[in-house]
Amino acid sequence: MFQEYKSFQEEQGYRIMVELVRRIRASARRRGRSLAIGANLAGMGDGAVYGASVLGLPIWDRVFDFIIFEEGIASETDFGKFPQNSFAPHYRLGRAIVPGLVAALPGAGFADLVFGRKNSTYLAILYSEAFAFEGNWAIAHWWHYGWPSDALAPASLAELTQFVKRYRSLYEGPRRAADIAVVYASQAILARPEKHYSFMWLCKALGNAQSSIRCGVRRE
Amino acid sequence: MVYAGNDRFYSTRFDPQRLKNYSWVLLPAADRLTGEQLDAMREIQRSGRTLVAFKPCDPALAQIGGLQSVPDLYEMSWQGKGRLSSQRLTASLVGLEPAVRLGSEMEILATAYFRERLPGYILHFVNQVYDAKKDSVRRRASVLVDARRPDGFDVSWRLHFLAPGHAASTLEYETVGSRLRFRLPLLEVYAVAAFGRKLPGVS
Numbered sequence: 171m172f173q174e175y176k177s178f179q180e181e182q183g184y185r186i187m188v189e190l191v192r193r194i195r196a197s198a199r200r201r202g203r204s205l206a207i208g209a210n211l212a213g214m215g216d217g218a219v220y221g222a223s224v225l226g227l228p229i230w231d232r233v234f235d236f237i238i239f240e241e242g243i244a245s246e247t248d249f250g251k252f253p254q255n256s257f258a259p260h261y262r263l264g265r266a267i268v269p270g271l272v273a274a275l276p277g278a279g280f281a282d283l284v285f286g287r288k289n290s291t292y293l294a295i296l297y298s299e300a301f302a303f304e305g306n307w308a309i310a311h312w313w314h315y316g317w318p319s320d321a322l323a324p325a326s327l328a329e330l331t332q333f334v335k336r337y338r339s340l341y342e343g344p345r346r347a348a349d350i351a352v353v354y355a356s357q358a359i360l361a362r363p364e365k366h367y368s369f370m371w372l373c374k375a376l377g378n379a380q381s382s383i384r385c386g387v388r389r390e
Numbered sequence: 391m392v393y394a395g396n397d398r399f400y401s402t403r404f405d406p407q408r409l410k411n412y413s414w415v416l417l418p419a420a421d422r423l424t425g426e427q428l429d430a431m432r433e434i435q436r437s438g439r440t441l442v443a444f445k446p447c448d449p450a451l452a453q454i455g456g457l458q459s460v461p462d463l464y465e466m467s468w469q470g471k472g473r474l475s476s477q478r479l480t481a482s483l484v485g486l487e488p489a490v491r492l493g494s495e496m497e498i499l500a501t502a503y504f505r506e507r508l509p510g511y512i513l514h515f516v517n518q519v520y521d522a523k524k525d526s527v528r529r530r531a532s533v534l535v536d537a538r539r540p541d542g543f544d545v546s547w548r549l550h551f552l553a554p555g556h557a558a559s560t561l562e563y564e565t566v567g568s569r570l571r572f573r574l575p576l577l578e579v580y581a582v583a584a585f586g587r588k589l590p591g592v593s
Contacts, residue, residue: 250522
């Protein structure tokens with residue numbers, strides 16, 4: 171009975187969100203405004219693993235123009251360890267869901283972890299990874315903690331931003347299609363949510379040198 | 391990357407046509423496939439393309455001739471057998487030619503992209519050898535890069551090295567069969583190598 175109740179709430183929640191987005195778009199159209207709508211799909215995949223909701227799965231491609239993945243990647247023990255802290259699979263999954271911007275957002279625990287410690291190089295690595303995967307990286311600023319506005323955006327990132335702006339032609343425009351498909355079979359992952367991590371690990375392995383498996387093309 | 395939906399919130403979104411563009415199809419979740427998905431996987435096998443799935447596989451999928459099933463990287467890692475699983479996966483992907491190799495460097499992320507509208511080949515490098523106590527990376531010098539030769543390449547292409555805080559420069563490279571080899575002079579956190587005859591904003 172609990173499962174039925176949960177399913178009912180999930181479905182209602184989904185329909186309400188779809189309707190809300192539809193009304194916002196209709197309102198913008200009436201005013202002749204262009205609009206892009208995105209959302210922080212906190213814990214996409216992870217949410218399903220922890221039994222939170224099927225809504226954490228990639229069912230939003232018809233609803234949003236861009237998406238943000240929030241993941242609690244860092245703890246004191248794994249802080250700064252790569253590829254564990256890599257957002258590469260999120261960028262890959264996001265690119266398969268929406269055509270627009272894909273951003274990765276470290277969760278609230280991450281913000282607590284990095285605040286007050288020297289972290290500008292760590293942030294620069296995550297920032298650079300986003301460029302390498304053509305994603306966007308976001309960090310949370312928890313205003314109610316009274317943190318200074320530059321606490322999570324050190325000046326050292328400005329140099330990277332200037333670099334990308336200067337060579338923007340290298341980052342813009344469509345890429346040639348890849349030769350490899352990684353299928354994220356939602357119904358299989360709904361049945362066994364931990365398979366989401368199998369997808370994540372495979373994507374990390376394909377993109378990271380540490381595993382010695384690298385994305386490639388078929389040998390001719 | 392493609393993905394397949396469920397039928398609860400919308401009609402099945404799986405589109406077999408999208409898979410036709412890929413010569414390799416990897417299935418990290420392969421134990422509950424729909425009939426349509428299974429048909430698509432059979433077609434992949436019939437057309438001579440490569441299908442690799444993590445175990446456990448759907449019984450019907452397991453009967454497809456030529457399927458390469460390998461241990462689940464995630465599950466094996468939990469059991470402390472991640473290296474073994476990785477080796478098995480590497481072996482199953484032996485027909486893939488890496489877009490870029492980095493000599494003995496194992497902790498540098500490298501991605502390679504062709505652009506539709508840009509006559510060039512862009513390689514991104516991120517140094518992930520991070521020391522959390524010092525908040526620093528170990529600077530790398532003279533990193534050997536071995537990259538696949540891009541389509542349309544000819545010897546008039548130049549190799550540009552770009553890094554934040556450094557002036558742009560050109561690098562020497564050599565062609566070895568289907569590969570291009572060169573050395574990154576320096577890698578702090580991030581750098582780009584861009585091949586091309588004329589790259590807007592660079593050349």
